[in-house]
Amino acid sequence: MAAEPWFSASLSTTPGLSDYQQFISCQPPPGSGAIRAHKGYIRPFSCNEDARVVLRALEARIPLQVAGGRIGVEGANLQRHPFEGFLIDVAVPFTILVLEFVGTEHPRAFLLDPPMIPRLSMSPHLRFDRSIFVDGREVPALCIYAGNLFHFADDRSRLEQFLDQVSTYLARYLIWLRTRMLFRPSVVGVRQFVYRREPHEPVFPFDVLRSREVYWDGYWPGPSAPSGYAQHLATIRRDDECWCWSGKRYGECCRPKELEIVKKRNRR
Numbered sequence: 409m410a411a412e413p414w415f416s417a418s419l420s421t422t423p424g425l426s427d428y429q430q431f432i433s434c435q436p437p438p439g440s441g442a443i444r445a446h447k448g449y450i451r452p453f454s455c456n457e458d459a460r461v462v463l464r465a466l467e468a469r470i471p472l473q474v475a476g477g478r479i480g481v482e483g484a485n486l487q488r489h490p491f492e493g494f495l496i497d498v499a500v501p502f503t504i505l506v507l508e509f510v511g512t513e514h515p516r517a518f519l520l521d522p523p524m525i526p527r528l529s530m531s532p533h534l535r536f537d538r539s540i541f542v543d544g545r546e547v548p549a550l551c552i553y554a555g556n557l558f559h560f561a562d563d564r565s566r567l568e569q570f571l572d573q574v575s576t577y578l579a580r581y582l583i584w585l586r587t588r589m590l591f592r593p594s595v596v597g598v599r600q601f602v603y604r605r606e607p608h609e610p611v612f613p614f615d616v617l618r619s620r621e622v623y624w625d626g627y628w629p630g631p632s633a634p635s636g637y638a639q640h641l642a643t644i645r646r647d648d649e650c651w652c653w654s655g656k657r658y659g660e661c662c663r664p665k666e667l668e669i670v671k672k673r674n675r676r
Contacts, residue, residue, distance in 0.1 A: 425446075425565065425567060425568060425571075426568075427475065427476050427568050427571075428448060428476060428477065428567075428568060428571050429476075430448045430449055430450075430476075430477075431446045431447065431448030431506070431571075432446065432447060432448060433445065433446055434446065434447045436507060437505075437507075437540050437541065437542055439540070439541065440507055440540045441509065442507035442508060442509055442516075443508055443509060443510050444507070444508040445505060445506065445507050445508070446505070446506045446508075446567070447503070447504070447505050447506075447520075448503075448504060449477075449501045449502060449503050449504065450477035450501070450502050450504055450571070450574060450575050450578055451477060451478065451499060451500065451501040451502070452477065452478065452479045452498075452502075452575055452576075452578050452579035452582060453478075453479065453498040453499055453500075453579065453582065454478060454499055455498070455499060456495055456496050456497070456498055458479070458480065458498075459492075459495040459498040459579070459582065459583065459586075460488075460489070460492040460495050461480075461481050461486070462479050462480070462481060462579055462583075463489050463491070463492050463495065463583055463629050464481075464486035464487065464488065464489050464492070465481040465486060466580065466583075466629040466630035467489060467629055467630060468486055468487075469630065469631065470486070472576060472579075474572040474575050474576065477571065477574075477575040477578075478575070479575060479576065479579045491583075491587045491627050493607050494586045494587045494607045495583065495586050495587075496586065496607050496608060497586075498582055498586065500522075500582060502519055502521070502522070502578050503519075503520045503521040504517055504518065504519060504520065504574060504578075505517070505518045505520055505542070505547075506518075506567070506570065506571065506574070507540070508567070511655070512654065512655025512656060513653060513654055513655055514555060514570070514653040514654075514655055515566075515567065515570045516535075516538055516549045516550075516653070517549065517550045517552060517570070517574045517577075518540060518542070518547045518548075518549055518550065519547070519550060519578075520542065520547065523545070523547075524548075525616075527616045527617070527622075527623040527624065528611070528616045528617070528623075528624055529585060529588075529624070531581055531584050531626075531628070532625075532628070533550070533551045533552075533577070533580075533581070533628065533632070534548040534549070534550065534551055535548055535549040535550070535551045536548045538653075550574065550577055550581075551577075552573045552574055552576070552577035553573050553577075553633070554633035554634075554651040555649045555650055555651050555652060555653050555654070555655065556644050556648045556649050556650065556651050556658065557633055557651075558573060559649070580628060580629055580630065583626070583627065583628075583629050584626035584627060584628050584629075585626060586607075586626070587626040587627040588605065588611060588624040588625060588626040589601065589602075589603065589604045589605070589624070589625065589626065590602040590603040590604075590605075590616075590622055590623075590624055591622065591623055591624070591625055592621055592622050592623075593621070593623075599625075602622055611624065633651065637666040637669050637670050638670055640658075640662065640663075640666055641663070641666055641667060641670060644658045644663070645658065646658055646659030646663060647659065650662050650663075
């Protein structure tokens with residue numbers, strides 16, 4: 409008899425999630441260190457046109473509306489985007505696991521289904537240093553925000569606010585998926601374009617897995633948080649919350665080690 413999955417035990421509705429009633433509480437995965445876990449699905453778009461309007465809004469930095477995981481834009485008459493023709497078949501549900509931790513540490517989100525596949529559908533916006541193992545498979549955390557840029561409001565459930573951020577991330581990830589192009593790394597550090605698929609042309613795993621020299625990469629819409637040691641030091645003040653989700657101040661969390669790394673690089 410096959411072993412039951414870890415999340416099959418102790419399923420119950422999650423209190424405080426009036427906007428995300430599709431989520432249920434479950435047991436945290438073994439070894440994750442979480443005190444609570446919640447599992448459910450998010451479908452950012454209901455149709456292709458919604459995705460195209462959201463892409464335009466992200467590029468114009470217009471605020472998005474999130475309701476139960478669905479992304480929308482109010483009153484936006486925006487210029488068409490050159491990549492929006494690739495946004496087809498976007499009414500995709502994603503199964504998400506959210507973990508909560510003790511103390512100041514912020515929640516983390518993980519995409520369970522459909523799984524991300526290296527070189528095919530694994531985006532660059534991931535936190536492998538916060539990975540967990542689910543049924544023997546390593547699952548990286550979704551890098552949905554920087555702690556120093558996103559601040560929780562006091563008038564609404566922190567978990568719902570976090571799921572709003574997850575929903576926005578998934579909308580951007582789906583745009584990235586649909587706009588993928590095939591590239592080959594170069595010895596000089598500049599990738600070489602290989603192939604652009606047509607909007608209705610499927611991408612099969614064997615197209616990438618048969619070769620170790622190519623990979624798929626898409627268009628990630630909208631601004632992204634500064635990343636890297638030098639960028640963190642240049643943009644985050646000592647008293648700001650650290651970017652790493654610990655909930656601590658940057659000066660007492662990641663700044664000392666990042667400062668030392670940059671100093672060593674400069675000495676070299």
